Amino acid sequence: MPPLPQVIDRRSSGRARADAWLVVAGVALAAAAAVTLELSERLYAFTRSFEHAQLDELPIVLFALSMGLAWYALRRRAEAAREAVARRLAENQLQAALTDLRRLASDRLASQEEERRHVARDLHDDLGQSLTALKLDATLLVGDCGAEPARARAAKVLQNVEHLQASVRDLISRLRPVALDELGLSAAIEHLATQWQERSPACDLLVTIHGDVDAVGPELALTIYRLVQEGLTNVFRHADASRVEVTMRRTRSAAGAEAIRVLVEDDGRGAAVVQPGFGLRGMRERVEAAGGTLQVGDAPPSGFVLDAELPIGSGP
């Protein structure tokens, strides 16, 4: 078996040192007391009166007992130390496995999103453009057909082409956030907010963007988009808020790196209604995989706030 790594726990070694000093002090005190008070002479005198009970051998017995206890304690201590090391090893392995798992999950997510981006682009470029050309020809065909049944048939072709165009558009919007790839992050967020505002006219939704947030990589843009998307979904489904504010700001992190700060705040029911199924953990994983931080919680006097900061340029 390989040698176990040393486990140095500062606090407990400090306590051990203090305990050792206490023992030394105690023994010194006892020695001083024994010398000054002539304790062993008194003890001898005391036990002499009980010689029939062999009580005079008591000091020797007590000495043997204390040696035995010391040996016992040292053995237990060595055992405990070995157990602590083994546990530390197991914890490290667990932590490493957890990190690997997280990285795996985030990689899988990233490649899934990348795949969707490619498919959306192909749908737009290949299918979309061919359909456009088809529609043109079909329209011209309807005009060219003078008589029935050709004209009616051509009209049906045109109708089907239009239906196909709508389907392809829907497919594309299911794969990628609207406008994110073509117009950038701020446009995508604005569109998202407009959609929610239209659905909830009673709620006041405000989006404020400071600085250029569009000049971030596509993966970061998507992470930020998904964060705001999840945040808004939660607000409109659970918070019962009258006012929601989404803020995006180009800023510098504490370490001085370029970053984007994202906030989603509402004046609704607050953290009390937050349940495990709200996707917060998934959000946190995404944000942390991107090298950022996420804080959530109550926003006094009432409501909830989601506060993230993501560095530009490092991580996915």
Next chain:
Amino acid sequence: MTAPPLNVLLVDDHAVVRAGYRVLLEKEASIRVVGEAESVAQALERLDALQPDVAIVDVTLKDGGGIDLARRMRSEHATVRVIMFSMHDEAIFASRSLEAGASGYVTKSSGPNELVHAVHEVAAGRRFLSHDVAQRLALHSIDPDATGPALAERELEVLRLLANGVGVKEMAHVLGLSPKTVANVQSSLRRKLGATTSVRLADVARKLGLLPRE
């Protein structure tokens, strides 16, 4: 005497689409397709060389964004009218296009006649949106050629201050209102104008003449 035909430049990175629309547009005696381009670089070059009246530009091009191209075209040739062209029919595409200086937005799923109509309208100095996108945009947009939405005096004042970056407390102080009233006016302004972002509000303010032109 009939007016000279309108010179049109087609910018789309799909040859099939360019060919189709060229055929369509050239059926009109009043329109002449003088050139085609399949990239941002080509488009700018052709724009210089051909000086068309109207440019029809796809929102997505292989070497850049069509909307940025529109902005550049307008800054380099103030007389060219740009019509943005796309599969997408969401309002955000049209509003960003118009903001960039385009005069029109036509979807590829709208009838081909809409594009012809668009060419004529924008050449005459008007705006044109294909009907599908116009409907979506009508829910939340300002037409600067119209007199704008009916805004009360107080709302106009708040809008002006808001667009100048004045905060709620200061605004309340300046206008002699309570902060709560100011916040309410701002909320109703945003709802009336469909402006969910402060950038949009600034745009509206500019269009209504409340901010100095840049």
